[in-house]
Each structure stands twice: as C-alpha cells, then as structure tokens.
Amino acid sequence: MQSGSSDVLIEFRQGNAEAIEAAFETLFHQYQRAVYGWILRIVRNPAAAEDLTVETFWRIYRAHARFEPSRGFEGWARRIATRAALDWLRTVRPESELPEEFSAGLAAPAIADPAITAEIRRKTALAFGRLPPKLRIAATLAVIEELPQKDVAAALGISVAAVKLRVFRALRLLRTNLERQGITP
Numbered sequence: 001m002q003s004g005s006s007d008v009l010i011e012f013r014q015g016n017a018e019a020i021e022a023a024f025e026t027l028f029h030q031y032q033r034a035v036y037g038w039i040l041r042i043v044r045n046p047a048a049a050e051d052l053t054v055e056t057f058w059r060i061y062r063a064h065a066r067f068e069p070s071r072g073f074e075g076w077a078r079r080i081a082t083r084a085a086l087d088w089l090r091t092v093r094p095e096s097e098l099p100e101e102f103s104a105g106l107a108a109p110a111i112a113d114p115a116i117t118a119e120i121r122r123k124t125a126l127a128f129g130r131l132p133p134k135l136r137i138a139a140t141l142a143v144i145e146e147l148p149q150k151d152v153a154a155a156l157g158i159s160v161a162a163v164k165l166r167v168f169r170a171l172r173l174l175r176t177n178l179e180r181q182g183i184t185p
Helices: 003-014 017-043 046-062 074-091 100-105 114-129 133-144 149-156 160-180
Strands: none
Touching (some): 017 046, 017 133, 074 149, 114 133, 114 160, 133 149
C-alpha cells in the first residue's frame, strides 16, 4: 500500500470522529467492489451479496477501534465479510438459497439427455445447499471458485489443514447425499 493509503488506515483506526468518517468513506469506495465480489462468491446470490456488503461495512465501521493498520485493510475486511456471509448462510433455507446460476455453473456430465442433466444439476445444487455453512463456504471457495487454500484459510481465519479437512468433509457429505438420491458421482 502507498503511504497515502497508510495515512487513511491510521486515521480510520485512531482519528477523531470526523477523520474516521472521512477515512471510512475512502475505504468504502476503494474496497466496496472487492468485498461485494468476495461475498458473492460465497453466497451465490447478488441481492444478498449487496445487502451483506452493506452489513460488512457497517461491521467494519463499528469495529474501527480493533483494526490494526499495520496488518492491512483488505484481509481484515475479507474476514468480516466472510463472517457476515456465514451468518447469512446459517439463516436461509437450503432449498431457496442456491440460484439457477449455481447449478448452471456445475460441470455437465457426459449424458446426452438434457432432462437428466438438468435433474442431476438440480439435485447436486440442492445437496450442496444442504451442507453445513462452514463446510459449504470452504468448498465453494476452494473447489468451485478454485481459490488457493491459503487464501481460503486467511479469509476464514483457520489453518490450511482445517480448510483441507472442511473440503474433504463437504465432498464426502455431497457424495453420500447424491448416492441417496440415486446419483453415483
């Protein structure tokens, strides 16, 4: 980060009320798109991602006294955004939270019948939506979004080993759920 950015971070952390608000506005404009994109990767719902972006920045503003400028803003904001997304995932019903774009993004199996392919995608998306939120976030970021496990670990505030374990458990639960539905992964 540039020194000017460093000044904004310091003002955000320890400035007077007016300086904090000005620094917050600067940070909001600078990081809004990145936070929205990150949340969208997790929740896969544009409307919810917009609401959660606002919620994330509200949490950031309220927590400004705990911010450590030396550690950088982006990672801190990403962790807060991840927690907001996880809170949202815990409150929504699995059947209603995964939009069509999610199932359309799944790899199509080599089956000629489009009706069967659509049914497999629907069942896969439904099974994915039934995963516990912590496992679903890890699997979404590591498997679907193909982010490096160290980035996923940093965002979730856990170790790389914990990311690997959550992804393994998520995939095992998916396989079990799909097998119960008559689909052999």
